[in-house]
Amino acid sequence: MNARHDAAPRLLAARPVERPWGGRGLPEFSLPAPAGATIGEWWLPTDEFPLLVKVIDARENLSIQLHPDDELARRKGLPCGKSEAWLVLQAAPGARIFLGLREGVDAEPFLSAAAAGADVSPLLRVFMPRPGDLFFVPPGTVHAIGAGLVILEVQQVSDTTYRVFDWNREPRRPLHLADARLALRADPRAGLVPPAAPQETAGLRLRASVACEHFRLEALEVAAQGAVQPRAPRAEVWFCWQGAAAISYAAGAVRLDPGCFCLVPAGAGDIEVLPRAGARSALLARMRQP
Numbered sequence: 469m470n471a472r473h474d475a476a477p478r479l480l481a482a483r484p485v486e487r488p489w490g491g492r493g494l495p496e497f498s499l500p501a502p503a504g505a506t507i508g509e510w511w512l513p514t515d516e517f518p519l520l521v522k523v524i525d526a527r528e529n530l531s532i533q534l535h536p537d538d539e540l541a542r543r544k545g546l547p548c549g550k551s552e553a554w555l556v557l558q559a560a561p562g563a564r565i566f567l568g569l570r571e572g573v574d575a576e577p578f579l580s581a582a583a584a585g586a587d588v589s590p591l592l593r594v595f596m597p598r599p600g601d602l603f604f605v606p607p608g609t610v611h612a613i614g615a616g617l618v619i620l621e622v623q624q625v626s627d628t629t630y631r632v633f634d635w636n637r638e639p640r641r642p643l644h645l646a647d648a649r650l651a652l653r654a655d656p657r658a659g660l661v662p663p664a665a666p667q668e669t670a671g672l673r674l675r676a677s678v679a680c681e682h683f684r685l686e687a688l689e690v691a692a693q694g695a696v697q698p699r700a701p702r703a704e705v706w707f708c709w710q711g712a713a714a715i716s717y718a719a720g721a722v723r724l725d726p727g728c729f730c731l732v733p734a735g736a737g738d739i740e741v742l743p744r745a746g747a748r749s750a751l752l753a754r755m756r757q758p
Contacts, residue, residue, distance in 0.1 A: 475735035477715050477722045480705070482510035482523065482729060488637065489528035494618065497557075497709070497727025499523060514625050516731055517705055519683050521755055523557070523727070524619040530612050531641070532566060532588060532633040536651045537607035541628065549607045552623035553661075553678045553685045555753050556601040557709050560616030566592040567603060567611045568658045575652050578610070582632045583645050589633070595660055599710075600751070602661040602676040602687055608653035620707060622685050622755045671695040672741065675751075679758060686754045694742025704732045704756040706741070711750030716740040724752070 484501055487508025493501035501507040512521040524530075535550035542548075554565075566589055569578060573591045582588050592610060595603070597617065605611050610632065613619060630644040630651055657680075664674045672695035677686040690713060706715060708724035715722045715730050717739050722730050724744075732739060743750045 475733040475737075476719060477717050477730050477732045477736055477739060479722060480512050480516055480729040480731050482512055485509040485511055489526060489530055489615075491525050491527040494523070494525055494727065497523065497618075498725065499525075499727050512705065512729055517703055518625070518757060519705075519755060520623050520625045521705055521707075521729070522621045522623075524613060524617070524621055526613045526615055526617045526619070528615045529635050530614075531629075531631045531635070532592070532610060532612040533629050533631045534610045534648055534651055535607050535626070535630065536628060536647070537653075540651055541626070546626065546628055548624050548626050550624050550626040550628060551607050551680050551682050552605045552621055553680075553683070554603045554605065554613075555620040555685065555687055555709075556597045556599050556603075556617060557620055558618035559597050559599055563597065563616035564614035565595040565597050565603060565611075565617070566614065567595060567605065568593045568609055569654065575649075579632070579645055579649055579652070582643070582648075585636075587633065587635075593659070597660075600675065600687060602678055602685065603659065604657055604661055604678045604680070606655040606658050606680070608651050609655055609658040610652060620709065620753055622683050624682050669695065672697070681758065684756055684758050688752045688754060690741050690743060690750050690752060692743055692748050694740055696738060696740050699737050700732060700734060700756065702757050703734050704754055706730045706732060707753040707755070709751055709753065711747045712744040713747070713750035713752060714742055714744050716742065724750070
């Protein structure tokens with residue numbers, strides 16, 4: 469395992485982002501909030517990794533919204549659209565995810581109701597998520613993350629959001645119904661991703677995964693004996709969300725506590741992923757381009 473020093477795995481620090489629906493930090497994930505700030509998201513630096521990775525702390529409902537696909541984004545002079553996927557890290561009792569129009573609900577009545585200021589959440593499919601659940605959100609899919617959820621999100625590098633309903637919060641934020649009308653579409657891939665077929669490779673078990681043309685997100689469990697991962701053709705980000713783990717490489721190791729992100733560059737060589745001393749297993753997420 470001969471790795472260049474500049475290609476060694478290393479921790480990445482997430483940047484806090486203020487949101488009106490956020491909280492005062494997630495100490496269990498070592499994600500702080502500056503004094504007096506309401507932090508809803510922590511972002512990884514996109515100059516280090518070609519995807520946008522976030523932890524989202526929803527203390528209130530996020531707005532009902534959707535995002536453009538690549539084609540619409542290019543027509544509007546934007547670099548790309550926004551596909552995303554979510555791994556549920558925490559879920560309070562009764563917490564909900566809204567994702568896609570309910571069966572029998574058409575786009576025009578939905579948007580007309582939103583234009584009239586109505587609460588359109590009853591027109592959406594509702595999921596009651598549990599920690600470890602994985603969701604895929606293709607562009608054009610109406611969605612909202614409900615209060616009481618902490619979510620790991622991976623997405624294209626875009627912050628373009630078309631807000632449809634904001635729960636009548638004050639101060640009012642603008643809605644984007646004309647853009648939403650252009651972007652909204654049904655996609656049968658949207659929704660809860662079923663668990664992966666049982667498969668374990670040398671101590672690393674795949675629990676669930678979602679893949680599209682822009683990214684792949686895997687929920688993994690690493691057992692006590694650990695698992696060697698061959699050299700990756702592209703950079704990867706690993707995230708620990710339960711237990712404690714370490715990523716070992718030729719020149720050392722990176723410690724992963726809950727909330728830690730580790731960048732494994734494409735030139736890092738083989739790595740070994742294993743629970744830290746005393747832990748029987750660890751739950752991890754791996755994100756990469758396809």
